[in-house]
Amino acid sequence: MMPDAVEREFDVVVIGAGAAGENVADRVVQGGLSAVLVEAELVGGECSYWACMPSKALLRPGTALHGAQTSPGAKEAVTRTLDAAAVLQRRNYFTSNWQDGSQVEWVKEAGIELIRGHAWLTGARKVEVAGTDGVQHRLQARHAVVLATGSTPTMPPIDGLRDVQVWGTREATSASEIPETLAVLGGGVAGAELAQAFARLGSAVTLIARSALLGNFPEEAAALVAAGLRADGVELRLHTATERISENDDGTLTLALGDGSTVTAGKVLVSTGRHPALEGLGLESVGVHPDESGHLSLTTDTTGLVQGVAGDEPWLYAVGDAAGRNLYTHQGKYEARATGDAIAARAKGELKGRPADWTRYAQTANQHAVPGVVFTDPELASVGRTLQTARKDGYNASSVELPIQVAGSSLHSENYEGWAQLVVDEDRKVLLGATFAGPDVSELLHAATVAVVGEVPLDRLWHAVPSYPTISEVWLRLLEKYGL
DSSP states (O other), X not given: OOOOOEEEEEEEEEEOOBHHHHHHHHHHHHTXXXXXXXXSSOTBHHHHXXXXXXXXXXXXXXXXXXXXXXXXXXXXXXXXXXXXXXXXXXXXXXXXXXXXXXXXXXXXXXXXXXXXXXXXXXXXXXXXXXXXXSOEEEEEEEEEEEEOOOEEXXXXXXXXXXXXXXXXXXXXXXXXXXXXXXXXXXXXXXXHXXXXXXXXXXXXXXXXXXXXXXXXXXXXXXXHHHHHHHHTTOEEEOSOOEEEEEEOTTXXXXXXXXXXXXXXXXXXXXXXXXXXXXXXXXXXXXTOOOOTTSOOOOOBOTTOBBXXXXXXXXXXXXXXXXXXXXXXXXXXXXXXXXXXXXXXXXXXTOOOSSOOTTSTTOOTHHHHOOEEEEOSSSEEEEEEOOHXXXXXXXXXXXXXXXXXXXXXXXXXXXXXXXXXXXXXXTTTTEEEEEEXXXXXXXXXXXXHHHHHHTTOBHHHHTTSOOXXXXXXXXXXXXXXXXXX
């Protein structure tokens, strides 16, 4: 006989204790409300244990070594390759050895309650939890339920894929050994980053993609990353479909490609995108149903409020990957802060309806200034709109671009290669976006983000003098080329 469920009431119930869930819970507690986090896995979420942190820990040593190898005087002192075991040990440190004790302690100190278990909606403001300790919980939210369940890998329709053991990004970032050969399926950010990381750690890597490498970025920028991968020995098989995968007698896997060729590797990493993790959350019980293809998705307003949900008053929110807008940790945390503040303000009667853009309750940057970095070597950093997306969105847009060839780049490393682009709204003479490609260009990105968010007029931006000799001098060269 099942024991009776424990019934409890909180102001806000947050399903998912990753970076976004933690931040929204923290904000509502700071706003004077009570909150509970429900998490079935590790507190801290994907970024802390299987994505951002471990992947960058795997990448950084190779980038540091390559940086020394491209600087005369330093390169003569470099006598060894990467120590793979030491890199993996450092990766383990950054994941806290996949233990979440410190995160749990933070939750407690922040005044947030934690329930470990699987949660689902049973009605408006009602959440049921199957606790990992066997206890059943029935939770009632006075004001809001927030979905912060993250995303899950999208598996491509490849014949035989479900019959063999392959890596997803989790298995790759938590690997305890470096495979001799690795095939990477997918030419997006994670595929490019992990292909380079494992190549520099000693794997012979082949990257296979149905389309271009980093196809959402300008071709000139993606081409520099492709050159960097090839320089590390990564074989790129672009615009090539994978039709079938099969296991061989020795345990290796063979991929049959659309061009009639095959690739055999000891491990295969499938990195073909992610989608919001919304299955099993009981969304159907509150009026949210799958589309004709069977996929669940959410539509949210600028405060994260989910549209089309049953209930007398607005109550269901989604943040981070679950909302499906921008699958970046930093953007999910930004959404969470705005959503948490909006929930607290609505609970106090301080916010009615839709907030004004660029206020603390509105996720306005999602439409105008989402920054992102591809941490390959060279790096690729961008914010805002590309020229193509700006024109598609109806802006009278132009662009200015040039190679990064300034005193700072020459000093940075021998034979520095980089590329930069600014996208300009010609009607208002402000920036709509920027892209940089090259070693260490991620440190240029926040200046561009500030310029886009602040809508800084170009004739005022001209007075932001870059220090000499830094790579930031490329800002001056871009504005000069524009005509200032």
